[in-house]
Amino acid sequence: MSVKKNYLYNLIYQIMVMIVPLLTVPYVSRVLSAKGVGIFAYTSSIAQYFTLLGMLGIGIYGNKMIAMTRDNKKEMSENFFSIYFLQLIVSLGSVLGYLLLVLLAVRSDREIALIQTITLLGTVIDCTWFFSGLEMFKKIVTRNLLIKCLSLVAVFSFVKGPGDLDLYTFIMCLSAFLGQFLMWFYIRNRIVRVKITGRSVRKHVVPVLMYFLPQVAMQVYFVLDKTMIGWLSSKSEVGIYDYADKIQKVAIAAVTSLGTVMLPRMAHTFITGQKDQAKKYIMKSLDFSTLLAVPIMFGLAGIAREFIPWYMGNGFVECATVLILISPTVFFMAWSGVFGSQYLLPLGKMRAYTISLYVGAVVNFLLNLVFIKPYGSIGASIGTLAAELSVTLVQIYFVRNDIQWKQILPKTVLYVGAGAVMYTVVSLIGRSMGVSIITTFVQITAGVLSYTAMILAAEYAGHGGIILEEIRRKRPSYKSNG
Incomplete structure (x- = not known):
């Protein structure tokens, strides 16, 4: 399938992943209040650490391996089964670890935290990376359209007041699980039965860990913000930051979708020795990403003060300032998406990619420690902006001679x-x-x-x-x- 069609399908996919929370924001923000939204976001941030652990680096690594071997059905099937078996073992261990943490260490909001386990179970059966490697984004989009629409109807039908936070959490987590479950109905005719051995599984362990290290860094400055706001400030501040972050992520989906589509295409292009073609892809992708990212960045900053009050209600007015502060990250993420996902990763330059993300993680963590306690969600925004800028600058350094x-x-x-x-x-x-x-x-x-x-x-x-x-x-x- 063409890059243009895949881009459009993945753009729809990325938007649908975020669109349900955004469509429900005006309703949920008023029904659950900033505190209820903050509790959901805070417990979700903790669950996401275990989701990260359960998937290791399989999402990106599996995508790349399927893309590289898709011309050989037997070899591709061997890669799928051995990688998924590794995922199964690790993700089940992650679910068990999360349950122990919640039961032994979590005192407040334990019920909500336990419901978040459903999302972790979705990690156990996640095979989206297989279809991404085959560039079959239409399947992924179809699944999400169905599940997200059903969850949207469920939220408006059953969530009626602050006491329904547990029901809201259940609906959101169940939709994530069902989305992963439905993909298995499509996979049967794409693979053949092969015998896997301990050796075939073990050979993926080290590469997966190499992809896991940058994922840890990404999690630090994508999720740690919400966790640290919950520790150092209040759950209401978590809710304010979370909704600004959701709006920004939906806006940038138009840009980051291209990176998801181009990763398997670039991996296949490099492995077949088409280096000149790969460089043409990079330049076109960088130009297109910049063309989209710049108006999105300025647009978010320009509409924020008039948009947030009517959209979320007066309890989220501070969200406008947060959105303005983090809007430049759209541009930084557009460039780092091209340099990282479309160049460093397909070429196997994991060291450079990992260094860039860890620099961002350290910058984010240190600035969060300084600014969150006095400034709450605004302080976290400063850390996020600085982190994304530092990631982009480091990646520019590594690709400076190739662009x-x-x-x-x-x-x-x-x-x-x-x-x-x-x-x-x-x-x-x-x-x-x-x-x-x-x-x-x-x-x-x-x-x-x-x-x-x-x-x-x-x-x-x-x-x-x-x-x-x-x-x-x-x-x-x-x-x-x-």
């Missing part, structure tokens, strides 16, 4: 300039119209039109200059005879 900077930097300056104009337009509209859903609609429409107009005008001017230069070059010269 055609003279080609990408002028376009980046153009996109940022157009984005700045867009931000000015959107902000002026917000100040003049005030807080309302109509304001947000007008802001988004005006932002899209102004950014697009600026890009098209620059492209037209650039082509016009090229044409004039070509005319001058071809024009015959007449010398005077005196």
